[in-house]
Amino acid sequence: MAQPSVLTPQGEDFPRWYQDVVQKAEMADNGPVRGTMVIRPYGYAIWERIQREMDDRIKAAGAQNAYFPLFIPESYLHREAEHVEGFSPELAVVTHAGGAELAEPVVVRPTSETVIGEFMAKWIQSHRDLPLLLNQWANVVRWELRPRLFLRSSEFLWQEGHTAHASAEDASRYATLIHLEVYNDFLEQVLALPAIVGIKPPSERFAGAVNTMTCEGMMRDGKALQLATSHELGQNFAKAFNIVFQGDDGESQYCHTASWGASTRLVGGLIMAHGDDRGLRVPPRLAPWQVVVVAVRDDDEVLHGAREIARELLESGVRSHLDTGRGSFGRRVTDWEIKGVPLRVEVGPRDLASGQVTLVRRDGGEKISVARAEMVSVARRLLDEMHDEFYQEALAFRESRTVTVASVDEALEGAQNGFARVPWDLLDEAAEARLKADAVTVRCLVRADGTLPLHEKEPDLVAVVAKSY
Amino acid sequence: MAQPSVLTPQGEDFPRWYQDVVQKAEMADNGPVRGTMVIRPYGYAIWERIQREMDDRIKAAGAQNAYFPLFIPESYLHREAEHVEGFSPELAVVTHAGGAELAEPVVVRPTSETVIGEFMAKWIQSHRDLPLLLNQWANVVRWELRPRLFLRSSEFLWQEGHTAHASAEDASRYATLIHLEVYNDFLEQVLALPAIVGIKPPSERFAGAVNTMTCEGMMRDGKALQLATSHELGQNFAKAFNIVFQGDDGESQYCHTASWGASTRLVGGLIMAHGDDRGLRVPPRLAPWQVVVVAVRDDDEVLHGAREIARELLESGVRSHLDTGRGSFGRRVTDWEIKGVPLRVEVGPRDLASGQVTLVRRDGGEKISVARAEMVSVARRLLDEMHDEFYQEALAFRESRTVTVASVDEALEGAQNGFARVPWDLLDEAAEARLKADAVTVRCLVRADGTLPLHEKEPDLVAVVAKSY
Numbered sequence: 001m002a003q004p005s006v007l008t009p010q011g012e013d014f015p016r017w018y019q020d021v022v023q024k025a026e027m028a029d030n031g032p033v034r035g036t037m038v039i040r041p042y043g044y045a046i047w048e049r050i051q052r053e054m055d056d057r058i059k060a061a062g063a064q065n066a067y068f069p070l071f072i073p074e075s076y077l078h079r080e081a082e083h084v085e086g087f088s089p090e091l092a093v094v095t096h097a098g099g100a101e102l103a104e105p106v107v108v109r110p111t112s113e114t115v116i117g118e119f120m121a122k123w124i125q126s127h128r129d130l131p132l133l134l135n136q137w138a139n140v141v142r143w144e145l146r147p148r149l150f151l152r153s154s155e156f157l158w159q160e161g162h163t164a165h166a167s168a169e170d171a172s173r174y175a176t177l178i179h180l181e182v183y184n185d186f187l188e189q190v191l192a193l194p195a196i197v198g199i200k201p202p203s204e205r206f207a208g209a210v211n212t213m214t215c216e217g218m219m220r221d222g223k224a225l226q227l228a229t230s231h232e233l234g235q236n237f238a239k240a241f242n243i244v245f246q247g248d249d250g251e252s253q254y255c256h257t258a259s260w261g262a263s264t265r266l267v268g269g270l271i272m273a274h275g276d277d278r279g280l281r282v283p284p285r286l287a288p289w290q291v292v293v294v295a296v297r298d299d300d301e302v303l304h305g306a307r308e309i310a311r312e313l314l315e316s317g318v319r320s321h322l323d324t325g326r327g328s329f330g331r332r333v334t335d336w337e338i339k340g341v342p343l344r345v346e347v348g349p350r351d352l353a354s355g356q357v358t359l360v361r362r363d364g365g366e367k368i369s370v371a372r373a374e375m376v377s378v379a380r381r382l383l384d385e386m387h388d389e390f391y392q393e394a395l396a397f398r399e400s401r402t403v404t405v406a407s408v409d410e411a412l413e414g415a416q417n418g419f420a421r422v423p424w425d426l427l428d429e430a431a432e433a434r435l436k437a438d439a440v441t442v443r444c445l446v447r448a449d450g451t452l453p454l455h456e457k458e459p460d461l462v463a464v465v466a467k468s469y
Numbered sequence: 470m471a472q473p474s475v476l477t478p479q480g481e482d483f484p485r486w487y488q489d490v491v492q493k494a495e496m497a498d499n500g501p502v503r504g505t506m507v508i509r510p511y512g513y514a515i516w517e518r519i520q521r522e523m524d525d526r527i528k529a530a531g532a533q534n535a536y537f538p539l540f541i542p543e544s545y546l547h548r549e550a551e552h553v554e555g556f557s558p559e560l561a562v563v564t565h566a567g568g569a570e571l572a573e574p575v576v577v578r579p580t581s582e583t584v585i586g587e588f589m590a591k592w593i594q595s596h597r598d599l600p601l602l603l604n605q606w607a608n609v610v611r612w613e614l615r616p617r618l619f620l621r622s623s624e625f626l627w628q629e630g631h632t633a634h635a636s637a638e639d640a641s642r643y644a645t646l647i648h649l650e651v652y653n654d655f656l657e658q659v660l661a662l663p664a665i666v667g668i669k670p671p672s673e674r675f676a677g678a679v680n681t682m683t684c685e686g687m688m689r690d691g692k693a694l695q696l697a698t699s700h701e702l703g704q705n706f707a708k709a710f711n712i713v714f715q716g717d718d719g720e721s722q723y724c725h726t727a728s729w730g731a732s733t734r735l736v737g738g739l740i741m742a743h744g745d746d747r748g749l750r751v752p753p754r755l756a757p758w759q760v761v762v763v764a765v766r767d768d769d770e771v772l773h774g775a776r777e778i779a780r781e782l783l784e785s786g787v788r789s790h791l792d793t794g795r796g797s798f799g800r801r802v803t804d805w806e807i808k809g810v811p812l813r814v815e816v817g818p819r820d821l822a823s824g825q826v827t828l829v830r831r832d833g834g835e836k837i838s839v840a841r842a843e844m845v846s847v848a849r850r851l852l853d854e855m856h857d858e859f860y861q862e863a864l865a866f867r868e869s870r871t872v873t874v875a876s877v878d879e880a881l882e883g884a885q886n887g888f889a890r891v892p893w894d895l896l897d898e899a900a901e902a903r904l905k906a907d908a909v910t911v912r913c914l915v916r917a918d919g920t921l922p923l924h925e926k927e928p929d930l931v932a933v934v935a936k937s938y
Contacts, residue, residue, distance in 0.1 A: 031540075032538070032542050036539070037536075039535055041603070044534050051766065064510035064513075064514070065514070066509055066513045069506065069624055070505070070608055070624050072501070072502070072612075089567065089568050091566070091567075093564065093565040093566065094542075094563050094564075095562065095564045096574075097560070097561040098560075098561075118501060134510070139539055159538065253575075
């Protein structure tokens with residue numbers, strides 16, 4: 001539809017475009033307490049789809065869901081030195097409860113390594129209890145001075161996996177499995193988002209980790225967004241919380257633990273990786289509503305026909321939603337485009353009379369007229385095609401904005417516009433500081449062939465540097 | 470199986486039996502901060518099934534999920550006088566965050582009427598925006614001095630629905646729909662739990678409500694447990710948060726709001742309504758694992774056969790779990806009985822050789838030998854029968870422990886053992902105080918025919934009084 005845009009164009013002011021989309025697509029609002037977020041029904045429906053797809057993969061990888069308390073004794077955080085240093089500045093602290101001052105203040109969890117470590121120590125006795133594979137879906141709090149909806153909020157929703165293993169190799173193997181088969185598979189197969197899968201340089205690791213894997217996506221302004229991370233924690237938390245097991249030989253040993261998380265930030269990633277000047281474009285496999293059936297007006301006959309079409313799609317396993325036709329047709333179409341529903345079926349009296357159905361793709365906008373009997377199969381085919389095209393488009397965009405360079409100067413230049421690939425050998429402490437002074441960071445390290453390294457000491461690694469969210 | 474019980478018998482010490490089951494079935498542990506709870510994987514799997522079944526019903530009733538912040542400005546709670554009075558003693562307060570003292574302390578939500586009211590006011594303009602039907606799945610905090618796992622915990626998980634309507638009638642109609650078609654239908658059809666559906670007397674209403682509906686279940690010790698409540702809030706919150714709409718006539722009017730919630734307490738209800746001296750009995754439609762396939766020992770042939778059986782059940786839509794046969798067979802059977810998995814398939818070399826399968830019901834314990842080809846259909850039939858029997862058994866138990874009386878004295882006597890039905894007319898303030906002195910409360914008011922009254926002023930209401938959790 002050639003309608004005047006109600007959004008700030010991306011090219012004019014990308015952050016403003018993002019704010020506009022989040023508001024006009026009714027995704028989220030700012031909460032009354034600084035940095036908190038209200039996730040509105042459409043935004044939450046997208047999050048629920050993310051949860052469902054990720055949860056299925058997490059369970060297939062053998063982890064079980066559980067739930068640990070929101071409140072953690074402050075003393076727990078102090079047991080792992082790097083961990084407390086990393087999180088202290090962001091903590092929210094409860095000092096009063098039940099009408100009295102607490103003897104020991106409790107912190108609102110910023111992440112749950114510590115409290116879960118305490119219970120792993122209790123539950124693990126022998127090597128037969130290993131690996132212990134836990135996951136939880138929860139809210140966490142990290143006080144945020146410069147909040148942005150979905151991207152940085154003082155409270156956010158996430159899943160955090162926590163696992164204990166008998167050896168460093170098993171911890172590494174499982175964290176890698178999660179990283180590739182849960183996170184990257186979800187990003188590719190559902191979010192249609194090609195991510196660079198690498199490890200963080202030591203300066204960017206999770207507080208308390210010995211290795212952090214990351215999936216980094218490129219947004220439509222060329223900046224990077226960290227989409228999911230998986231951490232090998234070595235024996236750091238096992239020693240701090242006394243997570244030990246008796247081996248085959250009867251000797252007591254510390255476990256090796258790992259943790260891995262992805263959050264509501266993924267919603268921000270989806271918006272910024274696929275959105276255009278007309279609004280969101282929700283990838284079809286994720287979309288809560290894959291097809292919106294729009295009655296051109298709200299008379300009984302048209303509504304009845306639209307309802308039948310919506311039901312037929314739903315019964316065929318296509319997630320459809322009925323727009324019951326109140327208010328201006330043009331305005332409604334614009335609203336559905338802002339919300340990024342992948343396909344639109346427009347239903348008017350002429351379509352009903354002719355036994356035809358008009359399908360419109362959100363991305364292209366061309367109208368496709370098909371016989372009613374073929375509607376479901378055509379809709380399915382279009383949704384499949386759109387998934388592939390979204391992915392290929394995002395990949396081509398990323399490649400067009402990625403340069404391979406041989407110096408820090410060139411890397412800094414390349415990072416103004418997108419990603420720069422530069423030999424990791426070149427990035428000593430001084431070079432990393434130079435990048436940081438210009439808000440450029442090492443997003444991750446990858447092998448020359450693009451695959452995931454085991455650790456940062458492998459030879460010939462490539463650093464991907466960029467500006468980021 | 471005639472094994473010695475590892476649990477305190479119910480008849481000897483019911484609270485102790487409850488603690489034993491929660492621990493030995495690996496349902497939950499106490500958290501490190503007073504009153505908090507760790508929900509272990511098996512307990513959480515049960516909660517996930519509760520969520521799924523309730524969420525489907527909530528969505529079918531037209532409500533949409535959303536998410537509102539954990540932190541609420543303290544001032545919000547003061548806007549509705551009864552509400553703040555009700556919740557103040559239980560609040561947890563964050564006074565420090567991000568390394569500094571907060572200008573205004575924030576409370577951790579005990580319930581979200583206030584913050585959701587604030588956003589309803591923002592989102593509702595005209596009668597076309599009504600009804601606004603929201604629900605959220607979240608954690609809430611009410612500081613608890615005498616915590617008990619699942620029943621009373623300082624932090625618990627729940628869903629809270631919040632709706633705004635154009636009229637008192639519509640608010641009442643929708644809250645009643647939720648109460649009957651979501652809560653009571655779920656209790657009957659999934660939890661196999663016959664509840665008494667009534668309204669709370671004014672003294673027991675939710676803080677800020679004009680009417681509170683409740684579902685009250687009888688536990689195996691004759692005490693009542695409140696399983697779900699739905700509140701008509703009149704215009705109290707609409708006035709406090711300025712939730713107004715422009716009617717057809719252009720006049721600005723306050724909305725009528727309602728709220729409704731059910732929590733992890735349902736897990737406690739399931740344990741206490743159906744459990745016996747051998748452990749949990751999870752109702753089959755709820756059970757995360759409806760059938761456990763137990764290999765009698767862990768040799769390759771038996772394991773292979775057991776795995777095939779578990780897969781066939783799963784592919785036929787029966788939720789099955791494979792016990793891979795390590796450790797003592799008797800011990801494993803006892804553990805599965807404590808966990809209350811409805812059906813057990815025991816797989817040994819003789820069964821495999823003969824093409825037979827041995828099914829064992831958790832409740833009765835008799836062994837049923839069936840041909841392998843009939844296994845799925847027999848399992849399905851047994852699960853259906855068990856649902857009906859669980860329900861009928863709980864109903865018969867409740868009726869055997871319910872007396873209909875004509876005086877406060879008799880009501881007090883009846884409530885020592887179960888429920889007493891007494892004319893509501895008899896219960897003036899002094900009589901209610903007499904009951905309370907003996908820890909007996911009016912659980913709810915019902916009509917003489919057992920149906921749900923509209924308000925407490927209807928004639929000839931019956932009060933159901935009992936001791937309770």
